[in-house]
Amino acid sequence: MLNKLLITRLGLSFRPLFISFLILANSLYLSGQTVRATKSSFEARLLNIEAPSNEPFRYTTTLTNGSSQTVTYNLNAQLPEGWQISYRVEGSQVTSLQMQANKVQEINIEINCPLTTKPNTYKIPLKAISPTDTLHLDLEAVVKGSYALQLTTPSGRLSDEVVSGSNKEILLQVKNTGTLPLNAVELSAQLPSKWEATFSPSTIQQLEPGKSTDVKVDLRVPDKTIAGDYAAKFDVKSPNSTADISFRMIVKTSLLSGWVGMLIILLAIGLIYYLIRKYGRR
Structure with a gap:
């Protein structure tokens, strides 16, 4: 009985000490969290992107304001001559943005290079500059x-x-003016109503850089097409590039149709003259 009473008193004595220990531990934890506060940074999911010179390089980046105050960052890039860059935040193009304390913002970056750019790896240094800090991000465009x-x-x-009402053969020329091979090049046409076009070949399996291929087009013009000027559009496309031309077609009527028309007119005139001569005297 005495031992039980002693244990109870000891427990009551240590309870305030235990509570004080919990409060101290919690304070140390919160202090540690404060020390590990968010740090300002400028980062990208992919630093190195490869693309042909006629396609944009697209990067997804993240800008973090780890300070305890609202900050305005100006975005700056060192680009090779002739290159262009754009920054987009939530679909809108920007050159700077204001960020509240401890805010993280995603920035989509699009970089375009001239078509004549030589194959190589190009470094693109970026900066997010604020009155209190300068954040660096180095991208690569291959x-x-x-x-x-x-x-x-x-x-x-x-x-x-x-x-x-006849057929016409037209010769087209498809040329690869890029520096990379083109595969599965297909041809098609946009024609006036009821006109038809057949391509030979209709598909070019592979076209090497600087090479060209001639394609025959068998163009069919329907009967009774009214004489005049018509526009035919021819298209060529591959998974990576497209091109088109507008072709002017001058439709004429056949000589036989012309003579038949003249004969009908002459017959009509002759019939009228005959009727006048026969019934005009009465």
Whole structure:
């Protein structure tokens, strides 16, 4: 009985001490959290991106204001000559942004280089500059070449004549003007109503840089097409590039149709003259 009473008194004596210990431990924990406060930074998910020179380099970056006050950051980049850069925040293009304390903001960056840029790895230093801090981010753009198509004719002429109700063969020229091979190059046409076009070949499996291929187009003009000027558009596309041209077609009627028309007119005139001579005297 005496031992039990002693243990109870000891427990009551240590309770305030235990509570004080808990309060101290919690204070030390919160102090540690304060020490580990968010640090200002400028980071990217991918630092190195590869693309052809006719496509943009797109980066997703994160800007963090780890200070305890609202700060305005100005965005700055050192680009090679002729290159362009844009920054977008929530769909809007910006050059600077105001950030509240401990705020994290995603910034989408798009960089474009000239088509003539030589294949190489280019370093793009970025800065987010505020009155109290300068944050650095080094990106890399790996230019692997360019994709480019050209559609024309061997002679450069973009017009021709065709007789109504007949076929016309047109020769097109597809050229790879880029520095990378093109695969699965397909041709198509946008024509006036009821016109038809057949390509030979209709698909080019591979076209090397600087090379060209001639394509025959069998153009069919339906009967009774009214004489005049018509526009035919020819398109060429690959998974990486497209091109098109507008071709002027001058439709004429056949000589036979012309003579038939003249004969009908003459017959009509002759019939009228006959009726006048026969019934005009009465």
